[in-house]
Amino acid sequence: MADYLLFATERYALPILRPLADALHAAGHTAHAWFADGAAASTLPAPVRMLAPGRAGLRAAVALRPRAVFSAANWVPPFVAGAKVQLFHGFNVEKREDARGHFRVRGLFDLYCTQGPATTAPFRALAAQAGHFAVVETGWPKLDPLFGDDDDGGAAKWRRLAGRRQTVLFASTFTERLSAAPHLLEAIAAQIASGERYWLLTLHPKCAPELFERYRALTGANATFVETEDLISAQRAADVLVADTTSVVSEFVVQRKPVVTFRNRAPKPHMIDFDDPAALAAQLEQAFAPSPELQAAIDAYADAIHPYRDGRSSQRVIAATEDLLAGRLGRLRRKPWSSLLRGLQIRRELGYWGRGA
Template identity: 70%
Template sequence: MADYLLFATERYALPILAPLAAALHAQGHRVFSWFEDGAAGGQLDGVTGIGLQQALALRPRAVFSAANWVPPFIAGAKVQVFHGFNVRKREDNRGHFRVRGLFDLYCTQGPATTAPFAALAREQGHFKVVETGWPKLDPLFQDDGGQAAALRLPAAGRPVVLFGSTFTERLSAAPHLYPAIAADIAAGQRYWLLTLHPKCSEELFARYRALAGANACFIEPEQVVAAQRAADVLVSDTSSIVSEFLVQHKPVVTFRNRVPEDYMLDFNDPAQLPRLLGRALAREPEHMARITAYADSIHPWRDGRSSQRVIAAADALLAGELGPLARKPLSACLRRLQIRKDLGYWGRSIG
């Protein structure tokens, strides 16, 4: 039995870490969480929440982070498990493939992520890369105890549409599509599951929550995976939920996606929403083939055991089976000092 620490800074990281916590418990380990910023106050079943001083004393075997950073002065291997897919909101050197010099191991989601990180690892030498799949998606391929079925029940045989939007103002569909979504909900031909990124404004949350009724339900972040299982089609924008949904080999309708691809049904005019939904629900064979090819490039793992592979990769790193690590780059020093300042800790690193 060993102690492990889960680290997050946003509430949306909890569904990423929950399957990992369950897998660690199943192997007989003790699991603790340290949640900062937007994730502060969040809880996972069977996981004890702790703070900085307790984390220092814990000396965990590994720290699994679903954030862009991790406290570098805590003991244990620092493992990046990612808070989303690469949806190209930013250039690679500022976005998904930015290496900050904080992690020892990157557990990648699929070939499209593995190849770039493996190239960076060979070039820089201070971290390792293992393709494991993404823990968040384990429940997509496991029995969920009827949660998805319960969300579908009110649809009474109607198609189920999930709406999920990013919080990034310049990319968010939520303000623009509200009238079209409200109209479709009022028409009642489809049943809607509505969710928003936790960072969206309270005013936007209030507007979308008010749409709940006989033809729609508002979904909290902890229900999003079950909602993805329940839905037949997703409506979104440039959010990582697009990739999560496509992994199921289901169609996605996107509004003004930053980099529209042929596996999406992208549109610019909100009035086009009903037509695009009809096309998505028709599941045209050629379009579905493009979806499958993309899904398999970003996340080919469909056995619901990515969490177990993440744990095994951390074990391999700690056992020296992945080879030695070079020293972290000097360029990471400023970032490490900033983390210490933000957390108010100037003591020694625990190794």
């Protein structure tokens, strides 16, 4: 029926785009994908049609003239045809000030598909001021498999490995000053050695290679390492998360499950935050027996950031995009001059000076 383009710059965008690609296919559309930078060597499974990486793929994306471009990155090539739709690559975890972080408006997107009330209201305020983009609260495609009726087999696999034991997922951001991975390694190793619980271990793809080596070395009868593409199934299988300021904290809490955070940059009532690695065992005990107050805080936060538990955010993204294209979201102003400058910068970075849309 129509051609759509999926765009990513990092591997962690793949789990965001895959549910959307499945929804596009189910609706009779064709999903193409062109990936740059850190995602350039990555692929999505059929029926997605992968375009070649590099300039050849970019030329094919321009020639495709897609109906819309869905971006799970901070930017998108503005000279490719179609509505430019921002899907976000994570939740707002307050790593940076709003103007430099989650709420930064770069003048490249026509539609922001927000995850829940906590981000919808600020983006709508920005849209009212700028006038050159629309905002629709859709939920986040990445979390569709978290609430789907069917399991892709991943969560069941982790549960079989755990047996009757409680399961803990450890995830860490790559930002060095915020990462728990170097600090908690020995404490986690001791927990794994005890065999009391089963551990699923994962790191942000941008973490240092030596950290990957050290955490992979912990795998065995009591732990396994989870690749980025399998993170959602690991979240589905785990009972408790141990993390830091990674956006995985918010993804996990959406399930109404407890999280233990190490030196979180902005600790909230729904977190069990601590700063001494030696206290990890005690924090886990509290997480596996949450108080009514803690559970209430978890539920409230989940409702604020992502109230959708039907596994149909991808369908809402597609519907919002069609509303934008049909003019049902109102008339948008022209993009600011700064977006033209950014478009030239993107052309230079990509080495593409051909004709655009």
